[in-house]
Each structure stands twice: as structure tokens, then as C-alpha cells.
Amino acid sequence: MKNKPGLRKGNFFESIAKGERIVTETHAEINNEDITLDVKEFNLFYGAKQALFDINIKIPKGKVTSLIGPSGCGKSTLLRSVNRINDLLSIVRIEGNMYLNDDPIYDPAVDVIELRKRMGMVFQKPNPFPMTIFENVVYPLRIDGERNKNVLAEVCEKSLRGAALWEEVKDRLNDSALAISGGQQQRLCIARAIAAEPEVLLMDEPCSALDPIATNKIEDLIDAMRGEYTILMVTHNMQQAARTSDYTAFMYLGRLIEYGPTGTIFQAPHCQETSDYVTGRFG
């Protein structure tokens, strides 16, 4: 296949096969952004198996950034490294560092618990706690020892409104969170994740377990959160990335291949590999 004019010569796959180091094609637009999360020279190993290679990526403040790439390329691993939830697996070893608003994430002096409070995470499957809707939302405040009923109620309403769920559940805040639908549960998990006003919101394929209608609602919500929240989202679904995100990063075999504004990545990527992937030639 011939390279389109303007496309950089596609040689990433060859380089990966030879074990050479990949230098990400990062578009210049990123330099004009305020950076919330800065990943520098990050490598991650599951035991002897390396899952992330030399990742360098800057996540802009107040924007929605999508991680795309074929299954198993390390998107979830990268996301789970940001809040160090991968620490729960004893086999994980890392090199390099990340910075959340200039504070190092990986550092012996870092209090992981305090660090995680500065981030929110939404998982593939909705995972509400077996408590009431109210208690789910205010859980992040509870673990900080907040007891003031007015504060809790205020945060609960604000977060549920922020997750576009308030109108649906305001009359049954004391019902079990397991009694609402899957789509509502996922928005509840988003409300819980934003209750402590995180500096960055991590979402790992937040719609993959939901039907199209529930998916639409979450996408609308992500759209509405733009500006107020910094969102880093993994998605398997390229239309979703194209519809919802400002920036898109394409990963392949543990490497970050190309990273730039979503429109450019989908319509005029610099790299042949990205072009092949977004046009559905592989993946």
C-alpha cells in the first residue's frame, strides 16, 4: 500500500518488531495547553513482561483526551498507572515518572492514599458499593471523616447534578445503589468520582457494558463536563473518541504512536499506522 501524501513514512511496526525505541509523533498543538498530567519516560512491567514502553504524554487541563488502540495495547495499564491502582498487583514494576500538576506521582515520599484522593476513576463495569445512593456519592468525604450533614447533602446533590443523575434519583437517595439500572449505576460512579473534585478524571471504557441509550447519556455527560474537568478516557470505540474528545492518543503494543487533536488524528494523521487504524484497516 502506498503512503498518502503528507503522511510520515510508516516504519513504526518494523521498529517495534526490531525492538527499537519509538518516539511518539506528538502534535504541536499540545504545547499551547495547560498541562494537568505529565507522563515522562514511563515503562511498566508485569513480572518479566513489559506492557508499556517509553510513554511520554501530556494531558491538557479541562480537556477530554481519549486513548485508543487495539485490545491489549496497554490503554488500561497506562490509565491504572496514573492513580497507582496497579500498585495493588505485587508483580508490577515501573520506571520513569508522572506528574500531577507538577507533583510527582511515583516517589517514595508520596502518600498514595492522598494522591488517589486527587483523582477520580470510572471503571468498565459500574461498581457501586452495596450502600445507599447517598452513601455511595459521599463515600470520598466519609473516608476523610466528614460528618456534617449539610456538607454531605450539598456535595451529594452537586455531584449527582454534575453526573446528570439528580433528577432521576433525588427522591430515592436512601435506596440501595444496586437497585438502579446499569446506566444509572455508571453515572452514580461518575458522581462518586467527582464528589471530591478531582484534578483529573480517569475513565476506562466507561460505556462498554452499557446499551446505546445509556451510552449516549454518558457521552453527553462527558461533553458537558468538558472545561470543568480534565478527563482521560480509554475507549475501544473510535466513533466515541471522535465524538467526545479534544485530543486522541493512539497506542499500539505498549507504545504511544501518535498524539494530537482528535480532528487531525482521525482525518489527517501524521503516521501511516494511525491512519490504518482509524480507517479500520486493522485492530
Place this chain on the structure above:
Amino acid sequence: MKAKSLYQRRLVNFIMLSITAGCALFSFLVLVMLIIALCKNGYPALTKTFFTALPAPPGVDEGGVSNALQGSIKMILFSALIGVPTGILAGLYIGELARNTRKADFVLNACGILSGTPTIVTGLFVYTLIVIPSGHFSGFAGITALTLIIIPVTARITAEILVQSSTAMREAAFALGASQWNVTFFVLLRAVRSGLASAILLTIARISGETAPLLFTALNNNYEADSLSQPTASITVTIFQYALSPFAERNDIAWGAALLLTLFILAVTLIARYTGKPQYLSRPLR
């Protein structure tokens, strides 16, 4: 290879179905016969005296098993009160706090071996550990034996339930900045509580039927034990001794006690079934 004819397949199918259905019917019939025998022989014995009177001398009517009832309730209650929390804490260590470490594996395997040990061996162990040094059988020794049965079973079940069912919520809680303590007690234990409660009820049902470990330890007593340091009567040992007795009225009481015990275990099992209904994500995702 030649394809089997439709006729052949149907024949094989029919034979297999008949054999399996026959076996199923057989085991069901055994249960029915057991229940009929228990009710027929045991029901007449369940009089007021049965529950309120102490055992009568052999050959005398009017005897009851009030002491054995009390003894069983006491021993089951105390062993559950000690064994269940200990087992749960051990299970939390294996399944959460030391999750995936070699130490946890080691303890888990030890619990596996312990819970597979025949209970008569546990009884013998407590006999040499407590009964011989103290010079007499006692309710305390009985409680120790039952507790030793409960702990490994509870620990293993707790660990298994935790490992199987909690990854999603565990990660969600840690991701919000919860401490290990908070995750363990406020999220995980809560998430598995119904399954855990049902497993614990089944364990209690199981130890309620234990005879061998009590025979060596609490033995029996014709009177009400004043304290747990005395030999203590229990329903199961009473069944064992009365059933072998040459006196007909004692045989009747044994039947009554057997019926009572079966009803109790049945009730606990049914409650456990009901309690154990999975709740988490039991609704379809929409």
C-alpha cells in the same frame, strides 16, 4: 467415521436419561423415607416432658432431654461466638490484607487441610490437649473442639468469597483514596455479607450435627451442667447413647431428638439459602 443413525442416537439418549433420572429418583426417595421414618418415630416423643425434664433413670418413662438441649445450645453458641469472628478475621487476612502473598497461601492451605480433617481426629486432639491434663470431660473441651472445626472452614470461605467477588469494588474504593482498613471493613465485608452470612449459617448447621468431637470432650451428663468445666450433655451424643440403649423409651427419645435436630438443621439451611441470595449486580445492565 460413519455418522450414527438418528435411531441410535435416540436410543443412547433414552438410556442415559433413564439411568440418570433413576438415580435422581432414588436419592430423592431416600430423603423421603428418612423424613417419614423420623416423623413417624420421633414425633410422638416430642412431648412437653421431652423439652422440660431431665433424663429419667433407665426403664422409667417421663424422661426428657432438657439438659442436652441446653448443653447443645450453649456449646454451639459459644463455639460460634469464638470461632466465627476468628475465622472471618483469618479469612480477611488471607483474602485481602495479605492477598496473593506466600504467607496467605500457606495459611489458606493449612485451613484447607484442617477443614478436611475428620472431626473425630479433632475430638481426639482436644481430648489429649484438654481432657487428659484436666482429668475430666467438660463443656469447655466440647466448645474447643467445635471452635477448632469452625475456624478453618469460616476462614477459607471468607477468603474465597472475598477473592471471587470483590475485585471491582475493591479497586473502586482504593481509587477513591480509601485506606486498607476502610476498604476491608466498610466496603468488602459489606459487599460479601449476605454470602458470608449464609456460609456461616451452613457451618453452624454442620457443627450442630457433630457427635464424634463431643464424645471425646464434653461426653454426657444426666443432669444440667452447672458450669462449662463439667461434662455437658448434647443432643447428638444423647441420640448416640439412647439409640443404643436396650430400653424402648430411651430409643423413642433418641428418635425425637433426631427429628428435632434434623428440623433445626433444615431450618438453618433454608434460612442460609434465603440469606445468600446474590445481590451485587444481580440486575441486568441497562
